[in-house]
Amino acid sequence: MSTKGSKISLAAALVLGSSAAFAQTVEIATWSGFRKAAVSFTFDDNAPSQVNDVAPVFDKYGYKATFNLVTGWSMSGFQDLASNGHEIASHSDSHPSGTMPVSEVASSKQKINAAISQQYGCLTIAYPNCNNPGASEVLQNYIAGRICNGQWQGIDDLMTADGPADWSKAPAIMTGTQGTSDFKTYMQKAVNQGGWVMFLTHGITGKNNGNASYSPTNLSDIESALLWANQNDSYVWVAPFRNVAMYVKERKAAFIDPMDGGNADSYTFELKHSIADNISKYDYPLSLRMAKPTGWENIQVMQENAELEASMADGYIYFDAVPNAGKITVSNMDALSSSSSAEESSSSATTALLDVPSAFPFAVYVSGNAIMVSGAEGMPVTVFNALGHQLRSTKVLGCEQKVFSGAKGLYIVKVGGHAFKVRL
Numbered sequence: 570m571s572t573k574g575s576k577i578s579l580a581a582a583l584v585l586g587s588s589a590a591f592a593q594t595v596e597i598a599t600w601s602g603f604r605k606a607a608v609s610f611t612f613d614d615n616a617p618s619q620v621n622d623v624a625p626v627f628d629k630y631g632y633k634a635t636f637n638l639v640t641g642w643s644m645s646g647f648q649d650l651a652s653n654g655h656e657i658a659s660h661s662d663s664h665p666s667g668t669m670p671v672s673e674v675a676s677s678k679q680k681i682n683a684a685i686s687q688q689y690g691c692l693t694i695a696y697p698n699c700n701n702p703g704a705s706e707v708l709q710n711y712i713a714g715r716i717c718n719g720q721w722q723g724i725d726d727l728m729t730a731d732g733p734a735d736w737s738k739a740p741a742i743m744t745g746t747q748g749t750s751d752f753k754t755y756m757q758k759a760v761n762q763g764g765w766v767m768f769l770t771h772g773i774t775g776k777n778n779g780n781a782s783y784s785p786t787n788l789s790d791i792e793s794a795l796l797w798a799n800q801n802d803s804y805v806w807v808a809p810f811r812n813v814a815m816y817v818k819e820r821k822a823a824f825i826d827p828m829d830g831g832n833a834d835s836y837t838f839e840l841k842h843s844i845a846d847n848i849s850k851y852d853y854p855l856s857l858r859m860a861k862p863t864g865w866e867n868i869q870v871m872q873e874n875a876e877l878e879a880s881m882a883d884g885y886i887y888f889d890a891v892p893n894a895g896k897i898t899v900s901n902m903d904a905l906s907s908s909s910s911a912e913e914s915s916s917s918a919t920t921a922l923l924d925v926p927s928a929f930p931f932a933v934y935v936s937g938n939a940i941m942v943s944g945a946e947g948m949p950v951t952v953f954n955a956l957g958h959q960l961r962s963t964k965v966l967g968c969e970q971k972v973f974s975g976a977k978g979l980y981i982v983k984v985g986g987h988a989f990k991v992r993l
Contacts, residue, residue: 595859596857597820597856597857598855598858599763599820600730600806600816600856601808601816601854604803605804606756606762606763606764606766606805606806607765607805607806607807607808607813608759608765608767608768608798608806608807609634609635609741609766609768609807609809610627610634610635610767610791611634611636611637611695611741611767612636612770613637613771614642614660614772614781614783615636615638615643615647615781616773616776616777616780616781617643617645617778618772618776618777618778619773620647621646621776622773622776622788623770623791624650624653624655626788626791628653629795630795630796630798631799632795632798632807632808633809633812633936634809635655635656635809635810635811636655636657637658637659637660637715638659638660638681639660639661639663639664639780640659640662640676640680641663641664642664642780643779644681644685648684648685651685652687652932653934654932654934654936654941655809656693656810656811656812657681657691658681658694658811659677659678659693659694660697661677662680664780667700668698668700670702674706674707674710674711675706675709675710677691677694678690678694687932687944688932688944688969689849689850689944692711692712692713692848693711693714693715694707694711694713694715695741696714696715696716699716699717701714701738703737704735704737704738707737712736712811712814712815712848713733713810713811713814714736715739715767715769716738716739717740717741717743718740718769725740726742726755727758727759727764728765728767729762729763729764729765730763730764730817731821732765732814732821736814739767741767741768741769742755742768743769743784744768744769744790744791745771745772745783747783747784748784748786750787752793752797756798756801759805760801760804760805765817767810770784771785771786772786774786776788795807812969818851819842819853822842823840823841823842825840826839826841834901835900835901836859836898837896837897839896839897840855840893841893850967851892852891852892852894852968853967853968853969854889854890854966855889855891855892856887856888858886858887858888859885860884860885860886861884861885865886865903867902867903868886869899869900869902870890872891872894872898872966873895875963875964875966876963877889877897877963878961878972878973886899889970889971891970892967894966894967931945931948931965932944933982933984933991935991936971937974939972940952940971940972940974940980941971942970942982942984943968943970944968945965945985948965948984949963949964949985950962950972950982950983951963951982952972952982953980953982954979954980954981955980955981957981960973960975960980965984976993977992977993978993979992980992
C-alpha cells in the first residue's frame, strides 16, 4: 500500500488512561487506499456486449464499472452485473434525441430500482446527448450526474480531488472512434494531478452492441487500460462513479472525534461527517491511517463490534472505516493477549452452501486482492478457508466493506444465512 499521494491530515489528541495523554494523528486519505488518483469507467446504452464482453474483463482484474441504462430498452443481464458489485445507473427512460424530459429524471430511477436489486438503489445518472435536464431535479434524486466530454462544455476533462464544481455535471472523456483510445495518458494525468478521471464508452468494436452503436471502442484498449491500472494499483483507485462520488463528499465533510478512555495499548476515536439527505446514507468506508506505535506488531482494529481488515506498512496502521458507525479502537493485541484469545473454529461451510437468487439484495465479490461485501448493512459475515476453518467474523457496517484479504485461494463467505464461494 502506498503512503504517497494527497491526503488530509486530522490531528487528534487521544487521551488514554488517567495519567498520560498521547498525541496521535489520524489521517483520512484523499483517495481510497491512500492512492494518488481515482478512475471511473462508465458505459451507456444497455449494450449486450457490456454484459457479455466488458464486465468479465473488469471482473478479471478485480475492478467494477458503472453501466447507465435506458429503462425503455432491454435490461437483460444487468442484474447479474449488479449482483457482482458493478453499479447500475440511469440513462433516462427513452433516450430522446435532444434533452431528456425532466419527468424522466425521477421515473428512470424508480424503474431501475424496480428492475435491478443493488445496494441503495440507483444513485447516479448520465444524460443522453450530454444535456443536463436541470441541476435541481437531478440533485433531488441522485448524488451526482454525468455529462460527456468536459471539453465540449468548457469544463476541464479531469476533476480535482474535490470533485466537480457542479455535482450534476461531472465530466467524462469519450472513448472510441469519436473519442480516445489512450486511456493510459488520462490516467497518468490524473495521478500527476492527484485528481479523478472518468471515461464514457458505448459499444465494443465487433461485438453485439444493440442500441449502443455510437463510437465503438476496442475491447483490447479497455483491457490494456485495466492491466495498466492493475500494475499501478498503489497509485490508481478504479471504482464506479457512485463509489467515488460518495467517497469525495464524505471525505470533504469528515472529521475525527477523539474519545477519552482506554490505555497505552489502545487508541479510541470516532470518524464522523455531517452529510444528510434523502438520497444516500453516505456510509461508504473512508481510508484511514495512524502512525504505528513502537513495539506494536500484532494489531486489531474494531469499529463497534465489527473487526476491520487492517494492515501495517511503512510505519503506519492502515484500515477503512465507516463514518458515523460508532467508535473505532486500534489495539496492540500482544499486550492485550492475556485478556483475549483468538479462536479458530471449523465449520461445515464448504458443504452448507445455499442457492442464492440472482437478484439478491447484497453482493459478495473480489476487488483487487480483497473480498468485499456490499448492500448488507448490519448483517454478520464469517470468512472460512477452503478447509472450513474460520478466519474472520465481523459484520457489515456500511454500504460496502472489505471483509478479508489474504493469499490466493478459495474462500467461503457467509453473509447472514447464505454462503458464497469466492476465489482470490
